[in-house]
Amino acid sequence: MTEDSPQRRTDLPPQYDPGQVEGELYDRWVDRGYFTADAGSDKPAYCIVIPPPNVTGSLHMGHALGHTLMDALTRRRRMQGYETLWLPGMDHAGISTQTVVERELATEGRSRHDLGREAFVDRVWQWKEEYGGKILGQMRRLGDGVDWGRERFTLDEGLSRAVRTVFARMYHDGLIYQAERIINWCPRCLTALSDIEVEHSDDDGELVSIRYGDLVVATTRVETMLGDTAVAVHPDDDRYRHLVGTEVELPLTGRKIPVVADEHVDPAFGTGAVKVTPAHDPNDFEIGQRHALPTLTIMDERGVITAPGPFEGLDRYEARPAITAALREAGVIEAEKRPYVHAVGHCERCKTVVEPRLSLQWFVEVATLARAAGDAVRDGRTVISPPQLAARYFGWVDDMHDWCISRQLWWGHRIPVWYCSDGHATVPARGAETVDPTACATCGRPELRQDPDVLDTWFSSGLWPFSTLGWPDQTPDLAKFYPTDVLLTGYDIIFFWVARMMMFGTYAMPDVPFRTVVLTGLIRDARGRKMSKSWGNVLDPLDWMERYGADATRFTVARGANPGTDVPLSEEWCQGSRNFVNKVWNATRFALLNGASTAAGPPARGERSLPERWILSRLAAVTAEVDELFETYEFAKACDVLFHFAWDEVCDWYVELAKVPLSRGGREAESTRAVLGHVFAALLRLLHPVVPFVTETLYTALTGAETVVRGPWPTPDPADRDPDAEAGLARLRALVTEIRRFRTEQGIRPGQRIGASLDLTAAPALAPLLDDIAALGRLDLLGGAAATDVGFELDGVRVGLVLAAAIDVAAERARLTKALGSAEKELAGVTGKLDNADFLRRAPEPVVAKMRDRRSAAGTDIARLRAQLDALPGA
RNA sequence: GGGCGAUUAGCUCAGCGGGAGAGCGCUACCUUGACACGGUAGAGGCCAGUGGUUCGACACCACUAUCGCCCACCA
Numbered sequence: 001m002t003e004d005s006p007q008r009r010t011d012l013p014p015q016y017d018p019g020q021v022e023g024e025l026y027d028r029w030v031d032r033g034y035f036t037a038d039a040g041s042d043k044p045a046y047c048i049v050i051p052p053p054n055v056t057g058s059l060h061m062g063h064a065l066g067h068t069l070m071d072a073l074t075r076r077r078r079m080q081g082y083e084t085l086w087l088p089g090m091d092h093a094g095i096s097t098q099t100v101v102e103r104e105l106a107t108e109g110r111s112r113h114d115l116g117r118e119a120f121v122d123r124v125w126q127w128k129e130e131y132g133g134k135i136l137g138q139m140r141r142l143g144d145g146v147d148w149g150r151e152r153f154t155l156d157e158g159l160s161r162a163v164r165t166v167f168a169r170m171y172h173d174g175l176i177y178q179a180e181r182i183i184n185w186c187p188r189c190l191t192a193l194s195d196i197e198v199e200h201s202d203d204d205g206e207l208v209s210i211r212y213g214d215l216v217v218a219t220t221r222v223e224t225m226l227g228d229t230a231v232a233v234h235p236d237d238d239r240y241r242h243l244v245g246t247e248v249e250l251p252l253t254g255r256k257i258p259v260v261a262d263e264h265v266d267p268a269f270g271t272g273a274v275k276v277t278p279a280h281d282p283n284d285f286e287i288g289q290r291h292a293l294p295t296l297t298i299m300d301e302r303g304v305i306t307a308p309g310p311f312e313g314l315d316r317y318e319a320r321p322a323i324t325a326a327l328r329e330a331g332v333i334e335a336e337k338r339p340y341v342h343a344v345g346h347c348e349r350c351k352t353v354v355e356p357r358l359s360l361q362w363f364v365e366v367a368t369l370a371r372a373a374g375d376a377v378r379d380g381r382t383v384i385s386p387p388q389l390a391a392r393y394f395g396w397v398d399d400m401h402d403w404c405i406s407r408q409l410w411w412g413h414r415i416p417v418w419y420c421s422d423g424h425a426t427v428p429a430r431g432a433e434t435v436d437p438t439a440c441a442t443c444g445r446p447e448l449r450q451d452p453d454v455l456d457t458w459f460s461s462g463l464w465p466f467s468t469l470g471w472p473d474q475t476p477d478l479a480k481f482y483p484t485d486v487l488l489t490g491y492d493i494i495f496f497w498v499a500r501m502m503m504f505g506t507y508a509m510p511d512v513p514f515r516t517v518v519l520t521g522l523i524r525d526a527r528g529r530k531m532s533k534s535w536g537n538v539l540d541p542l543d544w545m546e547r548y549g550a551d552a553t554r555f556t557v558a559r560g561a562n563p564g565t566d567v568p569l570s571e572e573w574c575q576g577s578r579n580f581v582n583k584v585w586n587a588t589r590f591a592l593l594n595g596a597s598t599a600a601g602p603p604a605r606g607e608r609s610l611p612e613r614w615i616l617s618r619l620a621a622v623t624a625e626v627d628e629l630f631e632t633y634e635f636a637k638a639c640d641v642l643f644h645f646a647w648d649e650v651c652d653w654y655v656e657l658a659k660v661p662l663s664r665g666g667r668e669a670e671s672t673r674a675v676l677g678h679v680f681a682a683l684l685r686l687l688h689p690v691v692p693f694v695t696e697t698l699y700t701a702l703t704g705a706e707t708v709v710r711g712p713w714p715t716p717d718p719a720d721r722d723p724d725a726e727a728g729l730a731r732l733r734a735l736v737t738e739i740r741r742f743r744t745e746q747g748i749r750p751g752q753r754i755g756a757s758l759d760l761t762a763a764p765a766l767a768p769l770l771d772d773i774a775a776l777g778r779l780d781l782l783g784g785a786a787a788t789d790v791g792f793e794l795d796g797v798r799v800g801l802v803l804a805a806a807i808d809v810a811a812e813r814a815r816l817t818k819a820l821g822s823a824e825k826e827l828a829g830v831t832g833k834l835d836n837a838d839f840l841r842r843a844p845e846p847v848v849a850k851m852r853d854r855r856s857a858a859g860t861d862i863a864r865l866r867a868q869l870d871a872l873p874g875a
Numbered sequence: 876g877g878g879c880g881a882u883u884a885g886c887u888c889a890g891c892g893g894g895a896g897a898g899c900g901c902u903a904c905c906u907u908g909a910c911a912c913g914g915u916a917g918a919g920g921c922c923a924g925u926g927g928u929u930c931g932a933c934a935c936c937a938c939u940a941u942c943g944c945c946c947a948c949c950a
Contacts (some may be wrong), residue, residue: 014910182948200947207950219950232950266949274950282948343947356948388879395878395946495946526887526899528943548912559898560888565880566944568887572899579912590909640889640897655909737916744904744916826894833893838930847893847931854894 012592012701016585018549022693026140034078034709035145037085039476046082047481048074049465050146051489051497052154054093055128056100059138061523061531062490064541065557065567067144069520069635070488072558072689074145076630079685079711085481086145087468089152090133094457095189095349098411101127117410117452124411138542143550143692145709150477152468154460155413161434162467163460164416166508168433171417175365175507176405178417178425182282183404185357186347187303187316191408192361193347194456195401196496198354203344209271209334210327213248215240215259216334218270220342221281222327223319225250226307227298228257230276232287235261237272251332252323253309260291279358295358303355316355362406362415362453366503370397373502382502382512385633386563389491389519396495397502405456412454420445433472462500465513487514490522491564518633520561526570544574551691552578558690559639580643581694584687587651588680588698594662595669596676598703603671605719610732611657612675613725618649619679623716626686635690642687650683653733677702682714745815813869820865827858 029035037047048070053063070086078084101124102112112120139146152159170176184193205220215231228250233240240259247256264287265274278288279295288295298307303316310326311319327333345354374397376382377390384390406415416433418426420440426448428435439446460467465487469478483505487498498517505513524530525537532538544553555577560567602608602616622645629638658676661668681703688695688708699708830851833839840848 012909015912217950221950264949269949276950281950283950284948286948342950345948391879392945399946492945522944524887528887562889565888570887570899573887575912576898579910582912583910586910586913588909593909637889644897651910652914741916747904830894833931836930839893840930842930843893850893 012585012589014586014589016549016582016694018551018581018693019546021697022141022143022550025693025696026143029145029707029709030140030148032707034707035086035147036149037083037147037477037481039480041083041480043081043083045085045480045485046074046077047085047087047484048486048488049087049468049484050089051487051493052089052091052152052461052464053135054096055090055132055153056093056096057090057135059135059142059541061539061541061557061569063135063138064142064553065520065523065561066488066490067139067142068554068558068690069518069561069633070486071142071144071554071692072635073486073488073630075689075692075709076713078145078709079688079713081711083480085147085150085477087150087152088136088139088144088146088148089464089468090135090154091457091461092128092153092155092412094407094409094412094454095191097124097128097132098409099189099349101411112410120410141542141545141550142554145692150468154457154464158470158473159460159463159467160413162463162471163413163455164428165433165472166463166504167416167455167459168428169430169508170364171427172430175369176362177365178360178362180358180360181363181404182280182285182356182358183361184345184354185301185359186350186352187301187355188350188352189347189409190301192357192359192404192406193354194404194458197348198345199348199351200343200345202341205340205342205344206337207270207340208324208327208337210251210275211332211334212250212257212273212275214243214246215248215273216271217273217275219275220340221277221320222324223305223311223316224277224280224298225275225323226253226305226309226311227277227279227296228275229278229288229293229296230257230291231259232262232265232274232276233259233272234265234267235263237265237267239267240273251330252326258291258293260287260293262287262290280356282356285356285358297358299355299357301357361404362417362451364403364405366400366403369503369507370400370499372506373397373499376502376506376512382514382517384517385519389494389564392491393494393499397499400499403456405459406451406453407456408452409454412457413460415451415453415455417451418448419451420448458496458500461497462504463508465501465505466509471509482509482513483511484514486516486518488518488520491519492522494519516633519564521564521566523557524566524568526568526572528566528568539569539571544571548574548578549581549693551581551694555580555639555691558635559643561635562637563633580647581691583651584646584683584691585694585698587646587655588684588702590655591676591680592702594658594676595673596680596702597673598677598681600670600674600677602675602678607671608675609661609668609671610725610728611654612671613722614729615650615654615675615679616720617722617725618645619682620716620718620720623682623686623714627713627716630689639690642683642690646683646687650679653729654679684708685711685714746812816865816869820862820869823858823861823865827855827862830855830858 050070051066053059057063059067074084074086098112101120104127105111105115105123115123136151167176184195184198185191186193207218207220208222209216209218210222210225212231215233217231219225231248233244235241235244243259244261245259247258249255250257260276264283265272274284276284276287276293277296278285278293279297280299285295287293296307298305299316300306305311305314305316305319311322314322324333324337346352347354374394377384377393384393416428418437418440420426420443422440422443422445424440424442426437426439426441428437429441436450437448440448463471465484466478466482469475469482471478471482487501489498494517501513505511522530523539525535525539529535529537541553541557544556552574556569556574557567559577560569560573603612605613608616622641625641626638629635629641655676658672661672681699684695684699684702685708688699692709696708699705833851834848834855843851
């Protein structure tokens with residue numbers, strides 16, 4: 001087109017090729033600094049910190065979902081003129097990473113102990129530099145608009161200072177303590193685990209009844225009997241009351257152990273008598289505490305029996321049958337083994353059955369922290385979206401056990417506690433938290449050694465929202481961007497992470513870590529199952545991006561993201577998204593080929609044709625709707641609204657209607673070009689947060705602008721709303737559809753004409769259509785696809801469904817009769833309502849009005865159908 | 876053992892007091908100068924069951940059934 005300005009492009013290929021543009025565009029965005037935040041800016045701040053993926057990690061569908069949504073939120077705010085910061089980074093992922101490197105060492109036939117601590121940690125860093133952070137490149141591929149200049153790692157220098165500062169302060173505030181407790185122990189990883197690193201599953205066990213002197217106890221853990229130091233019964237249990245205070249003999253050992261009375265025992269379960277093993281069971285430990293029972297450890301850290309005797313050296317699972325056999329031989333097995341399903345804890349990382357183990361560990365006392373974390377949500381300083389998931393959050397923070405934070409690992413933040421030779425603990429002083437102590441705080445001795453253990457990974461990730469912004473220093477970033485605006489993550493880590501950030505944030509900072517928590521669902525396959533390697537149903541976003549493009553991948557996950565519900569995915573969905581992206585591509589291409597332009601802006605309201613009034617009205621409505629859906633994190637709906645507006649309204653109707661004036665040229669064509677340009681520019685901007693690449697390519701081609709990344713985000717113009725035009729188009733569409741249906745059902749060929757014979761005076765309801773059509777000119781140019789489909793002419797004001805000679809009169813009569821029947825039924829139903837006094841009295845006025853409309857519409861339908869029936873040949 | 880949620884078209888899901896919807900799949904027709912990664916027209920549903928509230932219930936309430944998920948130290 002001759003009007004094209006030089007920088008605009010019209011030479012786009014008929015199929016969008018994402019691979020060709022995505023990488024180049026991303027680099028350009030980064031190079032131009034679009035994602036770089038300025039803490040000194042006057043613009044309002046908008047900040048999201050990324051949930052740090054594991055260094056060992058690779059981008060999976062869960063990331064694709066979360067990152068797409070975070071990117072969309074940030075991109076929209078950026079377009080709106082906010083100073084946006086989306087801060088990237090990674091988590092050192094204690095156990096995971098250590099395990100990966102240990103496995104690598106194992107292939108060389110070595111263990112971490114062969115290397116020693118320092119060399120091993122060096123080795124992990126080396127691994128991290130070489131192979132870690134693969135996911136960062138994959139984030140670029142997805143289009144994540146993060147500020148790479150602010151990338152952080154949970155083990156980097158600044159974050160380590162934050163960890164030490166918080167630890168020391170909490171210690172001095174009495175919120176961190178050391179204690180000997182029963183903790184969850186993984187005999188394979190050889191470390192303590194927190195409660196949430198333990199997964200429970202219902203496993204098959206066997207309940208064995210064993211006679212201890214005058215009592216019979218039932219247990220699923222026969223092997224721990226070697227460590228029994230009592231038998232407990234309920235204090236009110238009359239069966240055993242006389243035995244309380246006496247002693248019974250522990251089989252195989254000859255040891256005498258006391259019978260104690262304890263409320264914990266359920267008299268209705270089993271025999272009502274419980275063996276008590278304080279060193280190997282958390283309940284028994286507490287019973288032991290209450291009755292001052294000795295703790296007898298009979299198993300080492302690998303789960304091997306250490307009690308002297310015939311079972312010494314056996315693994316716990318070898319010991320169980322061996323001891324059972326010995327008990328049977330001793331004649332103390334009371335009943336046959338009974339199958340029994342019970343919940344068994346497994347190590348989240350390696351699935352090994354967790355062993356409760358008595359050991360000295362560091363704990364966070366959570367009561368006050370958890371209360372503060374709960375209150376922050378209760379009083380609305382932080383909002384959880386969707387709100388129904390707040391219940392889960394409260395359920396957890398309101399009933400939380402103390403958190404075991406020490407791990408017997410080497411990869412992580414070393415616990416900042418030093419011991420003198422007398423075992424006194426020294427923690428860096430308040431105000432000098434990052435300075436290593438040089439003398440024991442208790443006895444002044446100078447020789448100190450640091451605690452060998454490291455902190456739970458979640459300790460450092462719990463500080464993420466402020467440690468990444470520079471805390472404990474008072475940095476400009478912290479001042480500008482804290483509290484952050486949104487924390488977006490899957491609902492599965494509400495306990496692991498969200499609650500912890502809330503605890504630390506409310507403790508260490510003057511305000512909450514984030515204003516809103518947006519929880520997404522989990523990724524599922526097309527049949528709603530979890531994705532897992534063993535099911536073979538894992539979908540890979542990298543594969544999708546390769547074959548369908550980053551935009552299609554993003555649109556697919558975003559379109560599935562209904563708040564708080566799981567996101568089913570399948571390759572077909574992604575193909576659909578790819579098709580949609582291509583549709584947008586081609587429609588914009590059509591606009592470009594026809595000289596669409598944003599230079600002039602849409603024509604004045606009084607000079608707009610019906611289709612122009614209609615599409616601009618719809619654009620205003622959709623803009624407002626999409627904007628609101630973004631505000632409320634309704635991503636799936638926002639995508640759905642845009643999908644249908646773009647495809648059904650812009651492409652299928654407006655573009656087709658636009659062909660009429662475009663073919664005529666002149667002022668009408670000018671006006672159409674301006675409207676096309678305006679509508680497509682707005683549509684591309686609305687779509688940009690979710691599908692950034694294709695929209696950038698098209699927007700710059702259409703407008704000649706440097707980028708769409710900087711906006712502006714469209715704002716709806718309420719003055720464009722035009723209910724009359726929307727109603728007019730609805731009538732027009734209904735008529736065209738009716739004509740097309742008639743042609744299809746009658747088997748009328750595309751080029752074949754049909755003549756008119758319906759007298760409009762018999763169908764007055766059609767009259768308003770004529771005005772609409774008259775405004776458009778010839779009906780045979782209506783509606784694109786309709787152009788040849790419709791194929792008959794508007795004859796002055798006379799129009800009609802014209803029955804050609806060759807139609808199947810009987811079939812048409814049958815169809816019309818059926819339609820007449822349902823119209824009469826509708827009329828009867830609605831009339832019945834309107835004759836109902838109760839209805840008229842109680843129903844709200846709009847409802848009544850709607851009923852009247854329906855009655856009137858049914859009436860005209862009946863008249864029209866009768867007229868058509870009468871018009872049939874042979875009537 | 877507690878808590879939460881689901882049950883709507885073949886599949887995956889929206890709708891949540893007044894005319895049953897979408898995507899994919901399916902049927903028929905169409906190589907139409909943006910797009911076959913397309914177009915047009917269709918078929919397909921006692922909205923899990925039973926009671927209740929209401930002028931009116933797929934939507935609200937109660938119970939039942941089935942299926943999920945989360946939490947949980949009854950051996």
